Amino acid sequence: MFLFFIVSFFAGYLVRWFFAGKKLKEAEYRARTLVDSAAREADGRKKEIELQGKDLMIKLRQDFESETKQRRDEILTAEKRVQQKEENLDKRVDLLERKEKDVNTRLAKLQEDEKAAQEKTKQLADLIQEEKQRLQKIASMSxxxxxxxxxxxxxxxxxxxxxxxxxxxxxxxxxxxxxxxxxxxxxxIQRCASEHTAGSTVTVVTLPSDEMKGRIIGREGRNIRALEAAAGVDIIIDDTPEAVTISSFDMYRREVAKIALENLISDGRIHPGRIEEVVEKAKKELDNVIKEEGEKAAFDLGIHGMHLELLKLVGRLKFRTSYGQNGLQHTKEVAMLMGSMCSQLGLDPKIGMRAGLLHDIGKVVSQDVEEGTHAIVGGNLARKYGESAEVVNAVESHHEEVEKSSIYGALVCAADAISAARPGARAETLETYVKRLESLEKIANSFKGIAKAYALQAGREVRVMVDPDKINDDEAIVLARDLRKKIEEGMEYPGQIKIIVLREKRAVEYAK
Missing domain, CATH: 1.20.5 (Single alpha-helices involved in coiled-coils or other helix-helix interfaces)
Structure with a gap:
């Protein structure tokens, strides 16, 4: 019995130890499982916190960069405003200095006038005193x-x-x-009977069909704007059937635009790049026509040995009017009148006709090339290309700006007045209109950085194209305002004038 009890005790102890070990292993396994799960959860949480931290850092950096860029833009804008204000202040200072200088000049002149008046007053008092003394002598003379x-x-x-x-x-x-x-x-005058001449400011080009109008205009008006900018004219497309009107006060530009438009219509390829190319070809073609007209005028008058450049200037007068009178026709009239008057007065008609043919060539030379009136410029050109002293003086003195050294100068004045004054030769209204357009272009070209300037719409619009390397967008706005002020101060005109300043930057490359 005791042995059974001992064996049962050990058997129970072994069973208990077995189950206790098993529970211990299960507890250890659960503990390891919990530790591993906690470690994985901690790693995931750590990674999540790191990602959140990185997102926060990126957001903070973006906010900082955005705020920095905004402040930089504000600083640049403020600097531009300050710079513009400084420029305006400089202009005002210059204006005040000019006004101060003008005031000082006037003050000095007033002081000189006052001094001269005091001297004259003194002289008058001396004369009165002298007359009194003379009367006293007469009263007592023998x-x-x-x-x-x-x-x-x-x-x-x-x-x-x-x-x-x-x-x-x-x-x-x-x-x-x-x-x-x-x-x-x-x-x-009886020997020189010329036809009446009249100038016009429009040219009509006939179209093969009304469908061609749409091709000339182009998508969103690109073709017509390119043609207007390249030729410096105003293209008018209205309801007139199979016709397009070219408007410009400059006959040379109108003729270039007409030739270019006719070539584009016959060729059929109408786009901005092709338009510029065709306009340049039209200018070269018209230059050949000008040369032929000058040579023909000299040949008709029997003038030989004249320099080719002078003949080109004479031919260019065909595309210029003066008070509605064609310049080349007027020049030929003056030359024929000079030949007739010189023959009757016993002078050399060849010298007279050369002076008459060259007297207005200064009108076709740009002011950028030669400065001065057309008579002075024409005289300088005649001297430059080897004309005689009599011809040079007659050309530069035909408007009384230089003293006449021979009778040829007086005869050129008379012939010029005769040709201009004959009935129907000139129209005052057209010349006034042309002068206003020329004044507009001259004012526009007086500013720095101007590439081209055209007066359009009968003087109601000025289109200015600037050099993009010299003038930026802000300066273009200031230029438009300054141009408006100068036109308002320097011209008289009806209605209002629209000023358009264009700044275009082109990048051209050729794929080979």
Missing amino acids: EEDAKNLLLSRLDQELVHEKAVRIRAMEDEIKDTVEKKAGQVISIA
């Missing part, structure tokens, strides 16, 4: 002295009477000379 004084005064009166008679004789001689000159001029 008979012989009075006789001598009377004779001296009679001599003065005789001198005056002789001067009056000489002037009357001069007037009589002048009348005789004027009658003779009138006969010479009337004969010259």
Whole structure:
């Protein structure tokens, strides 16, 4: 019994130890499982926190960069405003300095005038005192002295009477000379019977069909704008069937635009790149026409040996009007009148005709090339290309700007006036209109950085193209405002004038 009890005790102890070990292993396994799970959860949490931290850092960095960029833009804008204000202040300072200088000049002139007035007052007082002394002497002079004084005064009166008679004789001689000159001029006019001339500011180009109008306009107006910019004209497309109108006060530009448009219509390829190429070819073609017109004018007048550049300038007068009168026709008239008058007066008609043909060539030279009036510029050109001294002086003195050294200058003045004054030769309204357009372009080109400037829409619009390397967008806005102020101050015009400043940057490459 005791042995059974001991065996049962050990058996129970072994069973208990077995189950206790098994529970211990299960507890250890669960503990390891919990530890591993906790470690994995900790790693996941750690990674999540790290990602959140990185997202936060990225967001903070983006916010910082955005705020920095915004502040930098604000600083740049403020710097531009300060710079613009400084420029405006500089302009105002310059204006004040000019006004101050003008005031000082006027003040100095007033002081000089005041000083001159004081001197004259003093001289007048001296004369009055001298007359008083003379009267006192007369009152106390002898008979012989009075006789001598009377004779001296009679001599003065005789001198005056002789001067009056000489002037009357001069007037009589002048009348005789004027009658003779009138006969010479009337004969010259009878021999030079020219047709009336009239200028126009529009040219009509005929189209093969109305469908061509849409191709000329192009997508969103690109073609017509390119043609207007390249030729410097205004293209008018309206309801007129199978016709397009080219408007410009410059006949040369109108003719270039007409030739270019006709070539584009016949070729059929109409796009901005092709338009610029065709306009350049039209200019070269028209330059050949100008050369031929100058040579033809010289040949018709029997003038030989004239420099080719002078003949080109003469031919260019065909595309210029003066008060509606064609420049080349006017020049040929003056040359023929000069030949007739020189023949009657016993002068060399060849010299006279050369002077008449060249007297207006200064009108076709740009002011950027030569400065001065057209007569002075024409004289300089004639001297430059080997014309004689008589011809040069006649050209540059035909508007009384230079003293005449020979009779040819006076005859050119007379022939110029005769050709311009004959009935139907000129139209005042057209010339006034053309002068206004030329003034607009001259004012626009007076600013720095201008590439091209065109007056369009009968002077109601000025289109200015600037050099993008010299003028930026902000300066283009300021330029438009300055141009508006200068036009308002320097011109008189009806209505209003629209000012358009264009700034275009092109990048061109060729794939080979």
